[in-house]
Amino acid sequence: MLDQLGNGLLLGIIISVASVALSLLYGVTRIVNFAHGEIIALGAIMASFFSNLPTSRYIFLENTSPLGLSFEISLFLSILICGLFGAVLELFVFRPLRRNEFGNIAVLVITIGISIFLRHLYLIFASSKPQNYPLDLQRREQYFIFDLTPRNAKIIVYGILIMVLFGLFISLTKIGKQMRAVRDSTELANISGINSDRIILYTWILSSMLAGTAGIFQGMINDVRWNMGFLILLLVFAGTVLGGIGTSFGAMIGGFVIGIVVQVSVALPFMEGHTEAKNAIALAIMILILLVRPQGIFGKKERIS
Amino acid sequence: MIKPVLECIGVAAGYVKGLNILNGVDLVLNSGEVVSIIGPNGAGKSTLLKAIAGIIKINAGRFYLNGLDKTNTPTYKIIHEGLGYVPQVNNIFPSLSLEENLEMGNQKNTNENFSDVYNLFPLLKERSKEKAGNLSGGQRQMLALGRALISKPDILLLDEPSAGLSPNAVDEVFKSIVEINKTGVSILIVEQNARRSLEISNRGYVLDQGRNAYSGLGKDILNDEKIVELYLGKM
Numbered sequence: 001m002l003d004q005l006g007n008g009l010l011l012g013i014i015i016s017v018a019s020v021a022l023s024l025l026y027g028v029t030r031i032v033n034f035a036h037g038e039i040i041a042l043g044a045i046m047a048s049f050f051s052n053l054p055t056s057r058y059i060f061l062e063n064t065s066p067l068g069l070s071f072e073i074s075l076f077l078s079i080l081i082c083g084l085f086g087a088v089l090e091l092f093v094f095r096p097l098r099r100n101e102f103g104n105i106a107v108l109v110i111t112i113g114i115s116i117f118l119r120h121l122y123l124i125f126a127s128s129k130p131q132n133y134p135l136d137l138q139r140r141e142q143y144f145i146f147d148l149t150p151r152n153a154k155i156i157v158y159g160i161l162i163m164v165l166f167g168l169f170i171s172l173t174k175i176g177k178q179m180r181a182v183r184d185s186t187e188l189a190n191i192s193g194i195n196s197d198r199i200i201l202y203t204w205i206l207s208s209m210l211a212g213t214a215g216i217f218q219g220m221i222n223d224v225r226w227n228m229g230f231l232i233l234l235l236v237f238a239g240t241v242l243g244g245i246g247t248s249f250g251a252m253i254g255g256f257v258i259g260i261v262v263q264v265s266v267a268l269p270f271m272e273g274h275t276e277a278k279n280a281i282a283l284a285i286m287i288l289i290l291l292v293r294p295q296g297i298f299g300k301k302e303r304i305s
Numbered sequence: 306m307i308k309p310v311l312e313c314i315g316v317a318a319g320y321v322k323g324l325n326i327l328n329g330v331d332l333v334l335n336s337g338e339v340v341s342i343i344g345p346n347g348a349g350k351s352t353l354l355k356a357i358a359g360i361i362k363i364n365a366g367r368f369y370l371n372g373l374d375k376t377n378t379p380t381y382k383i384i385h386e387g388l389g390y391v392p393q394v395n396n397i398f399p400s401l402s403l404e405e406n407l408e409m410g411n412q413k414n415t416n417e418n419f420s421d422v423y424n425l426f427p428l429l430k431e432r433s434k435e436k437a438g439n440l441s442g443g444q445r446q447m448l449a450l451g452r453a454l455i456s457k458p459d460i461l462l463l464d465e466p467s468a469g470l471s472p473n474a475v476d477e478v479f480k481s482i483v484e485i486n487k488t489g490v491s492i493l494i495v496e497q498n499a500r501r502s503l504e505i506s507n508r509g510y511v512l513d514q515g516r517n518a519y520s521g522l523g524k525d526i527l528n529d530e531k532i533v534e535l536y537l538g539k540m
Binding site for chain 2: 174177178180181183184185187188189190191192193194195196
């Protein structure tokens with residue numbers, strides 16, 4: 001059980017970071033982004049492309065070798081590319097859709113289309129073979145009650161640090177406050193003199209960078225696959241909805257709870273031999289909580305006017 | 306010399322393409338004036354303010370701010386040019402604190418602006434760290450006025466500032482409007498409480514079905530039997 005708690009903490013951190021990103025984007029833009037999983041995968045795949053050695057067994061686009069850059073530089077570049085990709089999506093897809101006043105359902109269907117398109121693009125680019133980063137194998141060690149490798153312990157620390165920094169950014173900085181203002185009302189933000197288009201662009205960039213980071217973490221603890229974003233997306237949605245969609249703090253906690261429940265449920269007696277069904281327990285708990293608290297754990301019903 | 310700070314010439318605008326609510330409205334707001342726009346429901350009063358603020362598109366006609374053509378200027382840009390706007394609903398950021406609400410309107414980033422607003426509405430200072438979503442209707446209206454005023458606008462557009470407020474809160478709001486005007490801010494008010502609004506106005510416009518029906522001095526409109534009968538109702 002304690003083994004699984006450590007793994008749960010790890011998965012919880014990853015889902016938490018990805019859920020915060022999804023929740024931030026939804027809160028500010030009202031877009032339910034089904035392509036979020038593919039942005040998660042983009043971070044992981046790009047990091048693999050940049051970091052694996054040209055002599056490794058991985059081939060991109062059937063004849064291109066990886067670049068063999070240092071892992072730290074690869075992380076930096078991959079996260080940067082995710083941010084740029086988010087900016088491209090906003091500038092060339094979602095801003096024109098917003099200008100033409102596309103309905104929420106139409107936009108949602110478009111995100112599904114982008115998701116499918118990107119996933120298959122990754123299949124062509126990165127092939128269907130699971131890949132690993134060029135990182136050395138590590139032995140598990142005891143951290144308090146958790147049994148983790150030093151690398152995985154670092155992922156937990158970095159994940160928590162990222163969320164603390166994100167919390168400070170959104171609460172204390174001018175752009176963070178403007179993001180919260182646009183989340184409350186885009187029209188009122190404009191009336192207050194805030195360029196809401198610029199704030200939405202920053203939100204796409206920040207959300208995509210966070211999603212890419214979650215993807216890299218996922219790649220570090222498991223492997224990198226063309227459909228890894230799609231596989232984790234349901235849990236990310238579950239974390240976001242459980243915490244209270246649109247609330248970053250709620251998404252943080254919701255993601256964490258989902259991750260821990262998914263991993264810990266593997267250790268339950270009736271799950272023996274059925275570990276593939278581990279997501280079902282987490283999703284069932286999410287449904288139960290939402291039946292009691294439809295706005296999620298931290299979602300609030302507020303007066304609008 | 307009287308100087309127009311805001312001028313609409315033949316403005317036509319609406320929410321749906323090809324269906325105008327305003328059909329050629331003319332309006333002038335001079336420096337230092339309070340001007341009321343009154344009329345029946347659906348006359349296009351609020352629509353006119355939204356068209357001026359760039360929230361909806363002006364399909365025909367022109368709108369000038371301090372003599373410069375600002376037709377269809379994006380909302381956030383027009384706010385930077387000295388226009389303040391307080392919408393009737395959704396006029397505060399409920400998840401932000403009162404202080405943060407004011408900060409959002411404070412594009413010039415000066416602390417002096419905060420103290421001016423706090424002097425006008427001391428309650429906003431007392432409760433500055435509270436979430437705006439917890440405020441009552443009258444307090445929300447004060448916060449909305451404070452948010453618009455903190456950027457030191459030359460012109461203030463007020464959409465139904467007394468709607469849904471208690472009689473005491475209505476008194477407070479109209480008192481504040483007079484105080485704000487005394488500081489030199491020109492004010493354009495859309496108000497259902499037409500009598501109250503005209504009492505504090507230099508001039509007034511009556512809109513009906515998206516067109517100018519009448520315009521004149523505030524007191525003249527209040528004393529015009531025909532307008533009183535058609536648009537204000539007998540006391």
